[in-house]
Amino acid sequence: MSTGAKKRIMKEYAECAADTPAGMKIIFDEQNMTKWEVLLDGPDQSIYAGGHFKLEITFPNEYPFKPPVVSFKTKIYHPNVSNDDKGSMCLGLLRPDEWKPPNKVVSVLRLIQTLLIEPDIDDSIEPSIANEYKENRKEFDKNAKDWVKRYAK
Amino acid sequence: MSTPSPIPPPNDRRSSRASSNAGPPSSNLNVPSEPSDLLVVGGPPSSPSPLALRASNSPSSKRRKSRAAKVPPDVHMLEYVSACDSNLVCLICHSPFDRPVKLPCEHYFCRECVDHAWDAQQEDLRSCPTCRTKVDPQKDLSPVPRIIETMLDELVVKCPNTKTGCDWVDQRVNVHDHVMLYCEYTLVECPSTDCRLPISQKDFHKGCLHSTVSCEHCHASLMKKDLEVGSVMSICPNRSTNCPHCFIELLRLDLKPHVKDVCPMVSIPCSGAIVGCKVTAERIEVEEHEKTCPMATMAPFFREQQARVERSEARLDPLSRKIGILEDGLTNITSMLYPANGNDSSFPVTNPLDPNSSEAFPPASLMPTPDFRLPPASFPPVPQSSDTTQAQPPFDSQVHHLLTLHESLRDEVSRVSNALTELEGRTSMTIMNENQRVKEDMLHTNAAINGMRMQLHWLMSATLQQRSASAAGSSTARAGSSTGPSASGSGTQGASSRASATFRAPIRRLSDSTRQDVKL
Ligand SMILES: [Zn+2]
Ligand SMILES: [Zn+2]
Ligand SMILES: [Zn+2]
Ligand SMILES: [Zn+2]
Ligand SMILES: [Zn+2]
Ligand SMILES: [Zn+2]
Ligand SMILES: [Zn+2]
Numbered sequence: 088m089s090t091g092a093k094k095r096i097m098k099e100y101a102e103c104a105a106d107t108p109a110g111m112k113i114i115f116d117e118q119n120m121t122k123w124e125v126l127l128d129g130p131d132q133s134i135y136a137g138g139h140f141k142l143e144i145t146f147p148n149e150y151p152f153k154p155p156v157v158s159f160k161t162k163i164y165h166p167n168v169s170n171d172d173k174g175s176m177c178l179g180l181l182r183p184d185e186w187k188p189p190n191k192v193v194s195v196l197r198l199i200q201t202l203l204i205e206p207d208i209d210d211s212i213e214p215s216i217a218n219e220y221k222e223n224r225k226e227f228d229k230n231a232k233d234w235v236k237r238y239a240k
Numbered sequence: 241m242s243t244p245s246p247i248p249p250p251n252d253r254r255s256s257r258a259s260s261n262a263g264p265p266s267s268n269l270n271v272p273s274e275p276s277d278l279l280v281v282g283g284p285p286s287s288p289s290p291l292a293l294r295a296s297n298s299p300s301s302k303r304r305k306s307r308a309a310k311v312p313p314d315v316h317m318l319e320y321v322s323a324c325d326s327n328l329v330c331l332i333c334h335s336p337f338d339r340p341v342k343l344p345c346e347h348y349f350c351r352e353c354v355d356h357a358w359d360a361q362q363e364d365l366r367s368c369p370t371c372r373t374k375v376d377p378q379k380d381l382s383p384v385p386r387i388i389e390t391m392l393d394e395l396v397v398k399c400p401n402t403k404t405g406c407d408w409v410d411q412r413v414n415v416h417d418h419v420m421l422y423c424e425y426t427l428v429e430c431p432s433t434d435c436r437l438p439i440s441q442k443d444f445h446k447g448c449l450h451s452t453v454s455c456e457h458c459h460a461s462l463m464k465k466d467l468e469v470g471s472v473m474s475i476c477p478n479r480s481t482n483c484p485h486c487f488i489e490l491l492r493l494d495l496k497p498h499v500k501d502v503c504p505m506v507s508i509p510c511s512g513a514i515v516g517c518k519v520t521a522e523r524i525e526v527e528e529h530e531k532t533c534p535m536a537t538m539a540p541f542f543r544e545q546q547a548r549v550e551r552s553e554a555r556l557d558p559l560s561r562k563i564g565i566l567e568d569g570l571t572n573i574t575s576m577l578y579p580a581n582g583n584d585s586s587f588p589v590t591n592p593l594d595p596n597s598s599e600a601f602p603p604a605s606l607m608p609t610p611d612f613r614l615p616p617a618s619f620p621p622v623p624q625s626s627d628t629t630q631a632q633p634p635f636d637s638q639v640h641h642l643l644t645l646h647e648s649l650r651d652e653v654s655r656v657s658n659a660l661t662e663l664e665g666r667t668s669m670t671i672m673n674e675n676q677r678v679k680e681d682m683l684h685t686n687a688a689i690n691g692m693r694m695q696l697h698w699l700m701s702a703t704l705q706q707r708s709a710s711a712a713g714s715s716t717a718r719a720g721s722s723t724g725p726s727a728s729g730s731g732t733q734g735a736s737s738r739a740s741a742t743f744r745a746p747i748r749r750l751s752d753s754t755r756q757d758v759k760l
Pocket of ligand 2: 343345346347368369370371372373
């Protein structure tokens with residue numbers, strides 16, 4: 088990773104630390120600055136309220152020319168988060184073809200929060216969960232809350 | 241790639257300067273007094289990638305040619321003194337623009353940043369990183385407005401060698417010249433031919449300083465250059481240093497004991513502080529003060545006193561526990577001995593306060609009520625001069641009390657054992673008496689049984705005779721039976737047996753006589 092990219096990550100961290108989106112905490116290790124740990128509280132107006140989720144944001148060597156990689160370390164029942172041990176999230180500006188170098192991590196963090204409040208059904212990674220969200224909202228809410236209780240307390 | 245473009249090639253780091261100088265890009269970088277090959281900075285104009293350019297600038301690739309080659313400052317790495325206008329910040333590197341270019345869509349980027357962005361894209365699909373408008377790098381790049389260049393030039397930065405000691409702060413436009421020409425802290429290659437390690441510009445004339453030397457004081461091995469810059473002065477325990485309080489010069493390893501025990505200027509409290517003196521001042525003042533401070537004079541006595549009290553208290557604790565155990569045992573014994581009236585008036589324990597009463601043992605009913613409370617502290621008068629013995633008296637009287645208690649306990653136990661012996665004697669007496677009686681009874685019974693046996697024997701033989709007689713003839717049987725009743729002493733019985741069948745008579749007689757014998 089080039090020193091320029093490292094400098095940019097440092098600057099972005101300083102920016103995030105000064106103005107962290109509400110309900111988030113960023114754990115930054117200067118020895119390994121390409122991997123951020125984010126502790127995220129489920130937004131109050133979402134069904135994930137009360138849950139505490141751990142995310143990992145990994146910056147590729149080509150950052151900022153390639154998007155950062157977001158993965159949920161805490162299991163979450165969500166149409167846009169892959170239901171495997173990776174818990175990856177790949178939509179919107181996180182897609183390599185959508186990502187632009189001027190985008191910032193803060194906007195990624197904001198996107199994640201928005202998606203917890205309102206999943207993006209048309210761009211889902213888990214079609215069965217998306218289907219449930221569309222057809223049987225009650226069941227979806229119940230499952231999501233169940234998972235919060237089981238994994239995110 | 242080598243087609244001329246409207247903006248300067250990436251290797252020319254100071255575009256504004258280069259254009260004004262109108263010379264070859266590297267001309268303004270040369271130290272005037274040295275041959276031109278000593279300071280070659282930047283690659284040929286056609287050098288395609290800034291990364292490759294930076295690599296070619298590194299000392300390793302230039303080593304053979306230029307011994308004193310310096311690395312030009314990387315504008316992206318500069319530290320800015322104040323936050324800069326967000327409009328002057330490149331959206332890719334988040335730093336103020338470095339040699340910015342303008343895209344047709346009016347978006348600005350550092351030349352280097354936009355090149356990097358395009359490295360990741362296919363050759364014919366290059367677009368603006370912000371708005372994705374298609375861009376042809378060969379034609380569409382244009383210089384930014386002059387005013388932006390000026391604003392960037394006027395940003396105030398620190399020298400990149402700030403960490404190693406340079407305190408230069410000036411406009412960004414001058415940083416290149418400062419680092420390449422004037423900064424004493426810029427690293428250059430060692431002047432020695434076979435040594436290629438970097439050394440600061442200011443130590444260049446001293447020759448190679450990269451030999452390892454051993455500190456003459458502590459024998460740690462160090463690079464000579466570290467000795468030169470004097471950093472060793474702040475590590476070596478055998479180097480002299482100044483006391484931060486009194487400023488005398490002394491060896492670093494002596495500094496701690498000096499400050500702790502000797503330094504006249506370090507501030508310490510008066511030694512009478514444990515008695516309550518509030519004075520805290522520099523050591524010389526405190527020493528002066530202690531000569532007159534009554535509390536400082538008292539302090540050693542007080543400390544000794546305190547130690548003594550603590551020792552006594554420590555000894556007291558197991559003792560009081562022992563008393564508790566003894567008291568419990570005493571109460572148990574008392575309630576065992578006198579279950580009716582408990583341990584009130586009859587408890588034969590002497591008053592521990594009266595040492596005389598423990599000698600003679602008054603009758604139980606006259607005993608005073610036992611008193612286990614500690615005696616009121618009655619100290620013998622203490623001479624005023626020796627204040628060290630004050631802790632002794634209460635301690636003594638308690639031991640005395642304990643001893644008295646112990647004594648009375650022992651008496652009590654012997655009394656109990658006496659009583660037990662007496663009781664045992666009486667019991668064995670009773671048992672013997674009882675035995676005697678039982679033995680006599682048994683003799684009586686034996687005699688009676690013997691009598692009975694004799695009678696039975698006689699009866700049996702009589703019956704046998706009778707039977708044999710009846711078998712021989714009725715006349716003899718009558719004669720036999722006539723003798724029977726006279727021996728038994730009961731006429732009516734003999735008559736009835738005669739009347740009944742001859743076979744039954746002996747059985748009935750047997751049972752009757754047995755009953756009569758028992759009644760006897
Ligand atoms: Zn840039
Ligand atoms: Zn654009
Ligand atoms: Zn400098
Ligand atoms: Zn050397
Ligand atoms: Zn030393
Ligand atoms: Zn001193
Ligand atoms: Zn004092």
